[in-house]
Amino acid sequence: MIQFPDGFAWGSSTSGPQTEGRVQGDGKGDNLWDYWFSQEPNRFHEGIGPEQTSGFYENWESDIELLSATGHSMFRTSIQWSRIFPLGEGEVNQSGVDFYRRVFERIKSKGIQLLVNLYHFDLPFALQEKGDGWENRATVEAYEAYARFCFETYGDLVDRWITFNEPIVPVEFGYFYDGHYPHKVDAQAAVRVAYHTQLASSLAVKACHEVNPAAKIGIVLNLTPAYPRSQHPADLKAARIAELFQAKSFLDPSVLGGYPPELIQLLKEQELLPAVAAAELQTIKEHRVDFLGVNYYQPLRVAAPRYLPHPEAPLMPDRFYEPYAMPGRKINPHRGWEIYEQGIYDIAEMIKQHYGNIEWILTENGMGVEGEERFRQDGVIQDDYRIDFVKGHLRELHRAIQDGANCKGYLMWTFIDCWSWLNGYKNRYGLIELNLQTQERKIKKSGHWFKTVSQQNGFDA
Numbered sequence: 001m002i003q004f005p006d007g008f009a010w011g012s013s014t015s016g017p018q019t020e021g022r023v024q025g026d027g028k029g030d031n032l033w034d035y036w037f038s039q040e041p042n043r044f045h046e047g048i049g050p051e052q053t054s055g056f057y058e059n060w061e062s063d064i065e066l067l068s069a070t071g072h073s074m075f076r077t078s079i080q081w082s083r084i085f086p087l088g089e090g091e092v093n094q095s096g097v098d099f100y101r102r103v104f105e106r107i108k109s110k111g112i113q114l115l116v117n118l119y120h121f122d123l124p125f126a127l128q129e130k131g132d133g134w135e136n137r138a139t140v141e142a143y144e145a146y147a148r149f150c151f152e153t154y155g156d157l158v159d160r161w162i163t164f165n166e167p168i169v170p171v172e173f174g175y176f177y178d179g180h181y182p183h184k185v186d187a188q189a190a191v192r193v194a195y196h197t198q199l200a201s202s203l204a205v206k207a208c209h210e211v212n213p214a215a216k217i218g219i220v221l222n223l224t225p226a227y228p229r230s231q232h233p234a235d236l237k238a239a240r241i242a243e244l245f246q247a248k249s250f251l252d253p254s255v256l257g258g259y260p261p262e263l264i265q266l267l268k269e270q271e272l273l274p275a276v277a278a279a280e281l282q283t284i285k286e287h288r289v290d291f292l293g294v295n296y297y298q299p300l301r302v303a304a305p306r307y308l309p310h311p312e313a314p315l316m317p318d319r320f321y322e323p324y325a326m327p328g329r330k331i332n333p334h335r336g337w338e339i340y341e342q343g344i345y346d347i348a349e350m351i352k353q354h355y356g357n358i359e360w361i362l363t364e365n366g367m368g369v370e371g372e373e374r375f376r377q378d379g380v381i382q383d384d385y386r387i388d389f390v391k392g393h394l395r396e397l398h399r400a401i402q403d404g405a406n407c408k409g410y411l412m413w414t415f416i417d418c419w420s421w422l423n424g425y426k427n428r429y430g431l432i433e434l435n436l437q438t439q440e441r442k443i444k445k446s447g448h449w450f451k452t453v454s455q456q457n458g459f460d461a
C-alpha cells in the first residue's frame with residue numbers, strides 16, 4: 001500500500017472559462033476567447049467555441065454532487081474576470097458575483113477545500129481593445145482592483161487563492177507562436193506582458209494579505225526541469241536558457257522575490273529589457289507567494305539549435321533551444337505527449353533545493369485521450385490507461401514526499417471532460433464523461449477508483 005501523509009488532499013482542477021459556458025442575459029462580458037471565436041471560429045477544433053463548455057453555470061448543483069461522488073477533498077476552479085467586471089473594470093455584474101458565492105458556499109458545505117484562481121488565460125476583451133491588454137501597465141491596475149474585490153467578497157469562503165494559472169502560456173502563445181489571441185509575433189511585447197503579469201501577481205499577493213494577513217495565496221506554474229539532450233556544453237546551455245524562460249521567469253520572482261541575473265543579462269543582450277520602476281521591483285521582492293501550484297504533464301527536453309537564424313526572422317525562443325524528442329521515450333499514444341513520471345520527483349527536488357522547500361500542491365496532472373468512447377464497456381468508459389498514468393505519477397510523488405517534499409495535495413486535470421481552448425473536446429481528461437449533445441455526465445472507471453484512493457489516502461502498489 002502506498003500511503004500518503006495525514007491530511008493530504010485529493011481532487012481536481014478546472015477553470016471558469018472552460019466549464020461555465022454562456023447563458024443569455026447572464027451579464028458576462030466577452031473575454032479574449034469569446035471575441036476571438038466570434039472572429040475566427042476556424043481556429044477552434046471542430047468549430048467548438050467557449051460558449052459550448054460543460055454547462056457548469058447551469059449544472060453547478062449536480063456537478064458539485066459529483067465532486068463528492070469522486071472523492072474530492074480539494075477542488076480548484078477560477079473566477080472569470082469578465083463575469084464579475086464585464087468590461088474588466090468599473091461596473092460590476094451582480095448576477096456573476098452572486099453565482100460564485102452560491103457555488104463556493106455549496107462546495108464548502110460539502111467539506112471540500114476550495115482553491116480559487118483569478119486568471120486562467122481569460123482577459124476581458126475590453127481591456128485588450130482599449131489598451132493592448134497586458135502590454136499596458138493600466139491592465140495591471142485593473143487586475144489589482146479585480147483581485148482586491150474578490151478577496152473582499154469571497155475571503156470568507158476561499159481556502160487558498162491563486163493569482164494566475166500558467167502565466168508563461170499566454171506569453172508564449174499570444175506573443176511568439178500565433179496560438180492565443182492577440183497572436184502577435186513580437187518579442188518586445190512578450191517580455192512586457194510577462195513582466196506586467198508578474199507585477200500584477202505580486203500586487204495581488206500584497207492586496208490579499210492586506211485584506212486578510214492570514215489568507216494563503218499562490219501562483220500556478222507549469223513546471224518541469226529542462227532536460228538536455230546530452231552533456232555537450234551547447235545542449236547544457238540550451239537547457240539552462242530554456243529553464244530561465246519557461247520556469248524561472250515566474251518561479252524566481254514569485255518565490256524568491258527577484259529575477260535570475262542570467263535572465264536579465266540575456267534580455268539585455270537582446271535589447272529586450274522592459275521599462276521597470278524601482279518601486280515595482282520592491283513590490284516583487286516583498287510580496288512573495290505563500291505556496292506554489294505545480295502543473296505537470298510532460299517533461300521539457302531540449303537541444304542546442306541546429307541552425308543559425310535567418311537574419312530577418314523575428315526573435316523566437318528557438319534561437320536559444322529547440323525541443324528534443326528523446327528516442328525510446330514513453331508516449332501517451334492518444335495525445336502524443338511524453339509520459340515521464342520521474343519529472344514529478346525532479347520538480348520536488350528542485351523546489352526543495354532551490355526554492356526553500358516552499359509548500360506546494362500538484363495542481364494539474366492528467367491524461368488526455370482522443371476518441372474515448374471506444375473504451376466504453378457496459379456503459380462505462382474503462383479508462384485503465386488513466387489509472388495507470390495516475391498511479392505512476394503518484395508513486396513518484398510519494399517517493400518525493402518521503403524524501404522531504406512539502407507537497408500537500410494532488411489535483412487531477414480534470415473532474416468532468418471540459419472544453420479546452422483551441423482543442424475543443426479533442427482530448428478528454430475527465431474522471432467523469434460528458435456527453436456534449438445531451439449534457440449527461442457519467443463517472444468513468446477512473447472516477448470510481450479515484451474515490452477509493454481518496455478515502456484510503458493511498459492505493460495498492
Ligand code: BG6
Binds near residue numbers: 413
Ligand atoms: C493545462 C491548462 O496546461 O492544460 C488547461 O491549464 C488545459 O487549461 C490543459 O485545458 C489541457 O490542455 P489540452 O490542450 O491538452 O486540452
